[in-house]
Amino acid sequence: MVKVIIIGSGNVAQHLINALLKSQKNGDPIDLVQVFSRKAASLNGLIESSKIATNYNQLVHADLYIIAVSDDAIAAVSNQLPFKNRLVVHCSGSFPLGKLNNSNRRGVFYPLQTFTKNKEIDFKTIPICLESETATDYKLLEKVAQFISGKVFPINSEQRKALHVAAVFVNNFTNHLYQIGSDICNEHQVPFEILAPLIEETAQKISSLSPAAAQTGPAKRDDKNTILAHENLLTDENQLKIYKILTQSIQENGKKL
Amino acid sequence: MVKVIIIGSGNVAQHLINALLKSQKNGDPIDLVQVFSRKAASLNGLIESSKIATNYNQLVHADLYIIAVSDDAIAAVSNQLPFKNRLVVHCSGSFPLGKLNNSNRRGVFYPLQTFTKNKEIDFKTIPICLESETATDYKLLEKVAQFISGKVFPINSEQRKALHVAAVFVNNFTNHLYQIGSDICNEHQVPFEILAPLIEETAQKISSLSPAAAQTGPAKRDDKNTILAHENLLTDENQLKIYKILTQSIQENGKKL
Incomplete structure (x- = not known):
C-alpha cells in the first residue's frame, strides 16, 4: 500500500x-x-x-x-x-x-x-x-x-523545460490564435462558433498526421494573392504583424523540408 | 427532387x-x-x-x-x-x-x-x-x-473573407505552432506525443469557454521569470521571434480586457 x-x-x-x-x-x-x-x-x-x-x-x-x-x-x-x-x-x-x-x-x-x-x-x-x-x-x-x-x-529537468516551452506554443499561443480568430469574427459580425469544428479537427488531425503533413493554407502553397488579400483585410496592426510573421515562418519551414 | x-x-x-x-x-x-x-x-x-x-x-x-x-x-x-x-x-x-x-x-x-x-x-x-x-x-x-x-x-462575400482569415489563424497558424512544438521536442529528445492530449484539450475547451477565459500561461499571468527562462532556452531565432511577439500580444490583450 x-x-x-x-x-x-x-x-x-x-x-x-x-x-x-x-x-x-x-x-x-x-x-x-x-x-x-x-x-x-x-x-x-x-x-x-x-x-x-x-x-x-x-x-x-x-x-x-x-x-x-x-x-x-x-x-x-x-x-x-x-x-x-x-x-x-x-x-x-x-x-x-x-x-x-x-x-x-x-x-x-x-x-x-x-x-x-x-x-x-x-x-x-x-x-x-x-x-x-x-x-x-x-x-x-x-x-x-x-x-x-x-x-x-x-x-529530466532539462527535457521538462523544453517540454514546457513546447506546451506554451501548442496551448497558450494556440489559444491566443483562437482569441484573434474570435476578434476577427466579432469585428465582421460573423458567429465565432462557425470555427469550432475547424478548431477541433485541426487538433484531431495531429493524432494521425505529423504537423508538417497536416499543414495547409495560402502560406504553405505560397498563394501570394490570398496572402495579400488577407493582409489588406486586417486592420489591427498587431494581428497583421502576427499574420506576417507566421506566414513567413511557414514559408521558411517549407523550404527546409 | x-x-x-x-x-x-x-x-x-x-x-x-x-x-x-x-x-x-x-x-x-x-x-x-x-x-x-x-x-x-x-x-x-x-x-x-x-x-x-x-x-x-x-x-x-x-x-x-x-x-x-x-x-x-x-x-x-x-x-x-x-x-x-x-x-x-x-x-x-x-x-x-x-x-x-x-x-x-x-x-x-x-x-x-x-x-x-x-x-x-x-x-x-x-x-x-x-x-x-x-x-x-x-x-x-x-x-x-x-x-x-x-x-x-x-x-456574404465580405464576411466570408473575414471568416477565411480567421480560419487561417485557428487552423494554418495553429498547426504551425504544433510544428514548432514538435521541433522543440525533437531538439530535446522528448516524444511529441506527450503533447497530444494537451493539444486536444486546448481545442475542446473552446466549446465551453471563450478564448479569453481559457487563456493561461506565463504571458497571461505576466510571469517574467518563466518568460525569460523560455526565451533563453529557444536557440532558433525564428521560434524566439514568434515566442516574443505572441507573448507580447497576450499581454496587450490582457490590458484591453
Missing part, C-alpha cells in the same frame, strides 16, 4: 485528489492519507475533513508527498516541511528538481495537461512526466503514476 | 460527393445526377461511371452546379459552362461571388472545414456558409445544405 499526501488545494491538486481517490476506489494499493491546505474550505466535498491538515505539524507519515501549488510557492512549501529524508515531489513543468529543499528525497510528478476548474478530465489519458534522484524513488513514482494514468514518461 | 451536379474530383469534391450520396440514400429528395472531372479515374469507386462527365458538353440539366475545384481554377470553370441562367456555386472561402461568370445565377456553398484525403469526416457537424444573388436561390442552397449538415449560415 503506497501512502500519499497531497499538499495544495488548487486546480491541479483537486484533479489529483480525484484521480487518486478513484484509483483507491478501484482497488489499487494506494491510500490518500491526507491533504494539506491552509484553506480547508476549498477541499469541501472532495475529501473527508478528518484527512485535511491545515498545519505542517499535523502531517502524518507517508511514502510520497506531492506538492501541487503554484510555481512561486513550491520552494517555500518544501522548506517548511517538518521532516527529513522522505520522498517529496512537485507537479510543475518549469520548476527544476534541484530547487526543492534537499533535506528530503526530491522528485517531479508533472501531469502535462491544462486543467480547468470544475471541468472533469479523464486522468487516464494525461501524460505524467517523472523525475527522481534515485532508481528506487523512480519506481515508486512510476507505480503511483501508472495507477492514475496510462501514459508515464521519464523526463 | 433537387438535381445536383458536382464539378471537380479533389478533396472537397470527394467529401461532398460522399455527403450527397449519403443524404440521397437516407431518402432526402436530392439526386446527384452527375460529377464532372477531366480525370474520371480519380472518381473510381465513388460514383457509377455512367454518371461521370469528362467533357462540359456532356453536362445534363440540374438545379444546382457545385464547382469544387482549387481557387485559381474556379473562374475558368465558370467561364466554360455551356449553359445560361442556371444556379452555379463555388466552395471557396476566399473567392468572391462576383468573380463567377455572370451568365449563370451565382452563389457560394462553402463548407468550412479542413478536409484530409481518405480521412472520413462527419459532414453533419460541418458549418456550411451560403451566399446567393436572390432569395429563391438562397432557399434552394439552404435546402441542399440542410440535407448534409446541421449547421447552415448565410454569409
